[in-house]
Amino acid sequence: MMSDMPGQVLTYRYRLCPSKVQHAKLQAAVDHTRDLMNAALDERIGAYRKRGKSLTFYDQCKGLTELRSSDSFTTYSVVMQRWALKKIDHAFKAFFRRVKAGQTPGFPRFKGRDRIRAFGFADKAGWRVRGQHLIMKGIGAIRLSVHRALPGPPLTCVVRRYGKRWFACLTVRVPNAEAHNGPSVGLDMGVKHLATLSTGETIPNRRSGDRCRAAVRRAQRALARCKRGSKRRAKVKARLARLREREANARATHLHQVTADLTRHFSTIVLEDLKLSNMTRSAKGTVEEPGTNVRQKAGLNRSLTDTALGRFKELLTYKAERAGGKVITVDPKHTSQTCSACGAVDATSRRTRDQFTCRSCGHIGCADHNAAINIARRGGVLVPGGDNVGRWAERRLGKLV
Numbered sequence: 001m002m003s004d005m006p007g008q009v010l011t012y013r014y015r016l017c018p019s020k021v022q023h024a025k026l027q028a029a030v031d032h033t034r035d036l037m038n039a040a041l042d043e044r045i046g047a048y049r050k051r052g053k054s055l056t057f058y059d060q061c062k063g064l065t066e067l068r069s070s071d072s073f074t075t076y077s078v079v080m081q082r083w084a085l086k087k088i089d090h091a092f093k094a095f096f097r098r099v100k101a102g103q104t105p106g107f108p109r110f111k112g113r114d115r116i117r118a119f120g121f122a123d124k125a126g127w128r129v130r131g132q133h134l135i136m137k138g139i140g141a142i143r144l145s146v147h148r149a150l151p152g153p154p155l156t157c158v159v160r161r162y163g164k165r166w167f168a169c170l171t172v173r174v175p176n177a178e179a180h181n182g183p184s185v186g187l188d189m190g191v192k193h194l195a196t197l198s199t200g201e202t203i204p205n206r207r208s209g210d211r212c213r214a215a216v217r218r219a220q221r222a223l224a225r226c227k228r229g230s231k232r233r234a235k236v237k238a239r240l241a242r243l244r245e246r247e248a249n250a251r252a253t254h255l256h257q258v259t260a261d262l263t264r265h266f267s268t269i270v271l272e273d274l275k276l277s278n279m280t281r282s283a284k285g286t287v288e289e290p291g292t293n294v295r296q297k298a299g300l301n302r303s304l305t306d307t308a309l310g311r312f313k314e315l316l317t318y319k320a321e322r323a324g325g326k327v328i329t330v331d332p333k334h335t336s337q338t339c340s341a342c343g344a345v346d347a348t349s350r351r352t353r354d355q356f357t358c359r360s361c362g363h364i365g366c367a368d369h370n371a372a373i374n375i376a377r378r379g380g381v382l383v384p385g386g387d388n389v390g391r392w393a394e395r396r397l398g399k400l401v
């Protein structure tokens with residue numbers, strides 16, 4: 001994201017509806033991209049072995065210009081071909097960065113038929129969107145299902161295949177709103193609920209996960225029964241991929257909807273500054289900072305929660321910025337052991353999973369709500385005394401639960 005220009009670059013994904021012939025043309029463009037990537041990789045390895053020299057992206061672009069003097073290379077846009085070279089460049093840069101950091105990364109690999117499923121354009125040449133069509137050099141005009149209007153002229157385009165379906169990802173620069181006049185809120189991100197608000201409301205986790213996971217498990221077992229290399233195995237494999245994709249989509253949609261609602265309503269949103277990768281792993285915490293939610297976290301699919309929480313924060317941050325609001329993070333120390341009524345800190349106050357009981361003032365309340373209030377206060381947000389409580393839930397959560 002370029003920071004010197006106002007606004008944000010967002011990606012919009014649209015379904016492509018190619019005919020059978022066009023499907024083959026899209027696949028040919030993917031194959032061309034993969035061949036180019038493999039050739040670029042080969043060239044880099046060769047240059048290094050023979051002369052101990054590393055080729056750069058610009059060296060390879062020059063090489064591409066020479067290749068384009070032959071007819072077979074001018075079918076496609078040079079912008080599309082440079083996109084392939086850039087991918088290899090990224091792979092090498094990431095490789096050397098990790099070597100430098102003392103890690104042992106895998107060397108960039110040659111790409112087999114199923115490992116590359118996309119091609120793209122890093123700038124505005126070689127393709128355009130006209131009405132309901134995406135027009136690309138060497139491929140033609142393919143119907144694009146524009147389910148929502150693009151908010152501006154698209155900047156870059158990546159076409160990707162998912163199983164048998166094709167999608168175009170278009171990036172657009174979207175301006176930020178000037179200011180947001182809504183109320184502020186503190187959020188306690190958790191495991192039982194996705195988040196609890198300082199207004200006392202909770203945002204549920206997505207529910208249909210279990211049903212999806214059962215279907216995935218069934219497909220996995222079916223796959224294990226199939227003979228290697230059989231037609232049936234390929235079929236079951238495609239079904240499994242589709243199920244996984246559907247679950248990932250549903251999860252992403254839920255996070256998008258929840259964060260969009262929050263940022264539409266609230267101007268300042270306060271979160272704990274949690275080191276997310278540590279959060280679920282060290283649920284038990286240390287002696288000085290005992291963790292919260294130990295029980296819930298112990299039996300949890302950790303990687304899943306980790307990514308969901310990280311993604312939640314990411315989405316919330318960019319959407320808040322776009323809406324003219326902001327997300328601020330505060331020190332998470334003792335937020336769950338501090339009494340939101342009297343301010344006393346007591347490690348034993350959270351005796352049960354859901355309830356907070358203050359030993360100093362006798363305040364009893366929902367543990368997550370108590371933490372959310374502390375988080376809001378730490379962010380300098382006024383916690384509403386009553387009139388604001390519950391309104392957000394009344395308005396929106398009915399739809400989500």
Ligand SMILES: [Zn+2]
Nearest residue numbers: 339342358361
């Ligand atoms: Zn108290």
